[in-house]
Amino acid sequence: MPSLKDLKNRINSVKSTRKITKAMQMVAAAKLRRAQEAAENARPYAERMEAVVNGLAASVQGSDTAPRLLSGTGSEQTHLLVVMTAERGLCGGFNSSIVKIARYRAEKLIGEGKTVKILTVGKKGREQLRRDLGDHLIGHVDLSDVKRVSYDNARAIAEDVLGRFAEGEFDVATIFYNRFQSVISQIPTPQQIIPAPVPEDAEASTLYDYEPSEEAILEDLLPRSVATQIFAALLENAASEQGARMSAMDNATRNAGDMIDKLTIEYNRSRQAAITKELIEIISGAEAL
Amino acid sequence: MADTLQFDLVSPERMVASVAARAVRIPGAEGDMTAMPGHTPALTTLRPGFVTVETDGGEDQRFVVTGGFAEVGAESVSVLAEKGMPGAEFTQEVYADILAEARAKLDEAPQEHMDMLAKLVADLQALATESGLRPD
Numbered sequence: 001m002p003s004l005k006d007l008k009n010r011i012n013s014v015k016s017t018r019k020i021t022k023a024m025q026m027v028a029a030a031k032l033r034r035a036q037e038a039a040e041n042a043r044p045y046a047e048r049m050e051a052v053v054n055g056l057a058a059s060v061q062g063s064d065t066a067p068r069l070l071s072g073t074g075s076e077q078t079h080l081l082v083v084m085t086a087e088r089g090l091c092g093g094f095n096s097s098i099v100k101i102a103r104y105r106a107e108k109l110i111g112e113g114k115t116v117k118i119l120t121v122g123k124k125g126r127e128q129l130r131r132d133l134g135d136h137l138i139g140h141v142d143l144s145d146v147k148r149v150s151y152d153n154a155r156a157i158a159e160d161v162l163g164r165f166a167e168g169e170f171d172v173a174t175i176f177y178n179r180f181q182s183v184i185s186q187i188p189t190p191q192q193i194i195p196a197p198v199p200e201d202a203e204a205s206t207l208y209d210y211e212p213s214e215e216a217i218l219e220d221l222l223p224r225s226v227a228t229q230i231f232a233a234l235l236e237n238a239a240s241e242q243g244a245r246m247s248a249m250d251n252a253t254r255n256a257g258d259m260i261d262k263l264t265i266e267y268n269r270s271r272q273a274a275i276t277k278e279l280i281e282i283i284s285g286a287e288a289l
Numbered sequence: 290m291a292d293t294l295q296f297d298l299v300s301p302e303r304m305v306a307s308v309a310a311r312a313v314r315i316p317g318a319e320g321d322m323t324a325m326p327g328h329t330p331a332l333t334t335l336r337p338g339f340v341t342v343e344t345d346g347g348e349d350q351r352f353v354v355t356g357g358f359a360e361v362g363a364e365s366v367s368v369l370a371e372k373g374m375p376g377a378e379f380t381q382e383v384y385a386d387i388l389a390e391a392r393a394k395l396d397e398a399p400q401e402h403m404d405m406l407a408k409l410v411a412d413l414q415a416l417a418t419e420s421g422l423r424p425d
Contacts, residue, residue, distance in 0.1 A: 041303040048299065048369055052332065052360060151301040151371075209331040211319055220334050221358065224371070231301055 018256035025249035032242035072195035085125030092248035154231030351376035
């Protein structure tokens with residue numbers, strides 16, 4: 001049975017924990033609004049880019065001159081998994097859920113005899129993947145100094161990936177990130193970026209005048225499209241992270257409240273028990289006289 | 290036919306401008322082009338330069354772009370710029386950053402991309418001179 005003083009200390013410490021989680025929740029809520037706004041602002045560009053690339057890809061696909069970013073290398077032997085996670089923890093299952101689908105995919109590919117290479121973005125994913133897939137990690141992008149992801153961050157990652165592709169390090173690249181659905185739901189999503197997936201029903205946009213040629217434009221656009229997709233994923237991830245942190249901290253705050261209530265009841269009981277005990281002692285002492 | 294077209298300038302991070310325009314001059318990779326309502330659909334890559342928009346009110350708005358592409362249609366022009374900003378935001382500091390980045394790329398570029406990047410730097414310098422900045 002803990003002493004009254006112990007209980008009092010316990011209650012105070014849980015109270016300060018609750019203050020911290022409450023503060024973290026509010027910070028996450030403020031950051032979430034900003035992150036969502038950023039994701040929204042980036043949408044027009046991404047949408048148009050996708051429309052143009054799909055139109056072009058449909059008309060160039062199948063021709064011998066199609067760029068390799070579109071047609072692929074002709075093999076599917078080596079896969080690059082770009083795993084995007086947060087730099088910080090305390091955000092519920094956010095990091096684990098991405099790592100889980102990435103690990104599942106990696107193990108499946110290895111089981112099929114494919115070569116798997118992993119590029120991590122964000123510290124948390126790297127820490128979790130190092131344990132069992134450490135040999136497959138080929139690089140890491142550190143964004144811990146970045147307060148707000150900008151297009152330049154995305155472009156740097158894209159250049160790294162494209163450089164590796166140009167040197168023939170891999171055939172297929174897939175990014176893993178959390179798509180923001182709502183504050184309580186973020187969907188871990190794999191998305192293939194190289195070779196560029198073309199929807200089956202994409203219509204060739206033949207009505208355009210191209211300046212320079214279709215191929216030349218596509219050559220210029222595809223790397224940009226990769227950067228744009230990575231940028232969109234980073235933004236979705238940033239919003240998801242804040243959303244996940246917000247709900248995790250909301251839970252933590254509520255749990256701390258419950259715990260304080262329970263401890264307070266225990267404290268009051270022990271205090272009452274002590275008083276009763278003292279009274280009994282006095283009364284029985286008086287009776288003995 | 291309408292006598293204006295919808296002009297949108299978007300960069301990856303935000304929508305920079307969206308106005309009704311009578312004519313838009315675009316710095317295409319193979320030469321400037323002016324798009325007016327009813328233009329044939331065209332798709333072109335951009336070099337660094339000014340996008341000049343003649344708005345419905347008759348005044349000119351200038352925007353700086355550093356590359357990207359433009360989609361021209363009969364009723365709309367969309368410029369998807371890698372970096373895009375109103376002319377007034379294009380200051381010496383902004384320019385210095387962009388130029389330094391282009392030069393760094395030129396230094397480590399493989400032989401086959403040399404010409405393209407050298408042209409990019411030259412275009413940037415021309416752009417700076419035209420905006421009244423020091424091109425160095």
